[in-house]
Each structure stands twice: as C-alpha cells, then as structure tokens.
Amino acid sequence: MRSHSASTTASDNAESNVAVSRKTTPKPVTTHHGNSPDCPDQDCIALFVNGDLLFHEGLWEHFQNNPSATDGTAFNFDPLFANMKPYIQRSDISVCEFETPIAPRGGPYSAYPIFNIPPEVADAAAHVGYNACxxxxxxxWDQGSAGIARLWDTLAADGIAQTGSYKTEEDSKKPLVINSPTGGGKLGLITGTVSLNGMTADHDWQVDRLREAGDPNHESDIQKAVAKAKAARQQGADVVAIAMHSVQEYLTKADSWQISEAHELADTGAFDVIYGAGCHCAQPIEKYHNTWIVYGLGNAVTVTSYIPGNEVNNQGVSARIQFAGKRGKPGTWRVNRIDWVPTANMQQGQYRWCPISGDHPDGYCWSQQTDTQQEQRINTIIYSLGADSNVVHEWRLSDEQQQSPQKQPQPQQQTQQKK
Known part of the structure; x- marks a missing residue:
C-alpha cells in the first residue's frame, strides 16, 4: 500500500509540476522593430516626413513627355523623386505634404499664384513609396471644390492615404489612422493650415484649419484637431502626429504663429509630435515640455529661386521620427530618435531630390563647397533651440549601413495597388 501510495503521490506531483510549468511558462513576446536601425522597446514606428511638393512651370517642364496626354503619360516625375527611395525604405510610414491642387489629366495647368499642377506628381509620389499625404x-482652395476632389480622387486611385482637404463633410470628420506596414502599431495623422491666402472655402469643413490666436475660429480649430486626435486613439492609434502649414516664408526661425500654435497644441497633450511646412525653408527642432516640434521642413522638391534672400527655398529637410513603445498599450510610447537629412532641389544641374550629406552615389548636389556651406547652415538652424543631439541626429545612410549591415529594409506596402 505504501508503495502504491508513494507511487501515486510521485505521479500526482509530477503531473502537478507539469501543470504548473505549463501555466507559468510565458509566451514569447513578438516584437516589431520596423525599418529603423534600432528600436529600444517591443514595437517601433518610424515616420518619414519632408516639406512641400511645390511645383512651378519651371520645374514641371523638365519632366514633360506630351503635356496634353490624358492617360497618365503627360509627365514622368519618377527621376525627380528617385534619390528619396532608400530613405523611405528605411522608414515604416512615409508622408508627403501636397502643397497645391492638381489639374485634370492633360491640363490646363497653372502655377503661382493660383496653382493647378500636373496630376502625374501624385503618381510619382506613389511610385517612390509614400504611404500618405x-x-x-x-x-x-486655389481650384475650389473641384481641385480638392481631383487631388482626393487621384491620390486614392494611387493607393495613397490622405487628410487635410475633403470632398464631403463626412470625410472631414474621420481621423486618418495608418497601420504601420512593418507591424509596429498605428499612427494617427492630423493637419491644419493657418491661411487660405485670403480666400474662403464654400464650407469651413472643406479644409482643416489652424487659424491664429485672435481669429474667432482659433479655439474651435484647436478643439477640432484635439477631437480628431482623440478619435484616432479610439480607433487604435498608438501615436498621433499633427502637421502645421504656415504662411510666413523664408525664415530661419519659427514665426510667432508657429511657436504659439505648436505650444498650444502640445499643451493639450493630444499629440506625440508636431511638424511643419509652408515656410519654404529649414527651421529648428525643439523639445517643448515633453513634445518634440519640427518647425519647418522646407521644400521636398521645388524650382530654383534666384531671388536674393530666397535661396533657402532651394533646400529642405527630410526627417525620420521614430516612436517606441508597446503596440496597443497607451502610455508606453515616446519619440526616441529623430534622424534628419538636409536636402537640395538639384543634383549636378538637374532637378532631383538630393541629400546634401553626400550619401548619393553621383557626387555632390551643387558642389563640394556649396554643399558643405548649406549642410553647416542647416545644422546650425536645426539645433538653435537646444535640441538634444542624443535624440536628434544627422542622418547618413552610409553610417547606418555600417552599423547594421545585416538588416535589410522591410518592404513598403501601399493601401491599394495603382490602377
């Protein structure tokens, strides 16, 4: 009996230990580190942003095939964007700033002051890998409701998510929430402009606004942006970014509206990062309380300005903002790094997006001397408000490749295949 009892007890204990072991063995944690070279937490989202896509006739005429063609072959802007691709591939979500409305395919086209640019710009944005604009x-409002509708429909057909101006009031109330293609989490994206160049939309909902303090709509604009941010989080957004579009041009310092508006937005606690365009120049990066602000990204692509004092129009900044945290767990997320690269609008006499840092294979953007001067100038501007260089780094692909030679960029996924 003792033998049977002892045997039974040993067997029971063994089964009990197995059961306990089964209950206490933790499941392996699945991580999603994305395309950035490092991730200090379980999940990361690397957001790539840059300045305005600003097209004048002097730019688009260099890429025309048959301007009157209506089948999407009137222009080919792919070469203009091509150098951007490796930077986008080392990010997770890439967002453009579409400055202007687009014309019908085949034209007619127009430039400053009332823009109506070739729609093939949107096609090229899709080809290079932008997820959203x-x-x-x-x-x-340059082309009214019709221009907004054309841009919306063309970006949608190209598989690019979008926000900022709207065909319907229903669309205007929906926050844009983007799943990271690399699995790191969800990004909410909000935007707003301080100005419509003195014009007034037929309905206030047609364009997201961030009017200045003193304007009777200022407070309601802030509230709408915050409400959209909250709605985005209710739909699962782990982080929320807001893009501010300013109107004071060619300033190396943020203007009074940019500072007051960004600080007011940051004080709401609704946004994880704030970034801006519209000034057509590179501007500082600031950490205000616990919110990072990238005031001005300049132009991503644009025609060369030869007007004295406006040369800053010919440069820009592209930034990769990395958020780290745990997917689906509010309160765990923060900006852990911002990589920035100064850019030129030309490469060796041709219109091309060109990284001034020298990572491209075809030599300097302008010349060694000019590139060095502009890189140093933009570097000084970026850090002029005390941005921590342990977080804010100049982005050099060559250094990144040496640090992590085994890591290959994960493929970008579009929300819809181009038709």
Missing part, C-alpha cells in the same frame, strides 16, 4: 495648405 497631407494637403491642408494655404493653396488648398
């Missing part, structure tokens, strides 16, 4: 700008 914002288009709440001072030029959003």
């Amino acid at each position: 914002t288009h709440g700008t001072n030029h959003s």
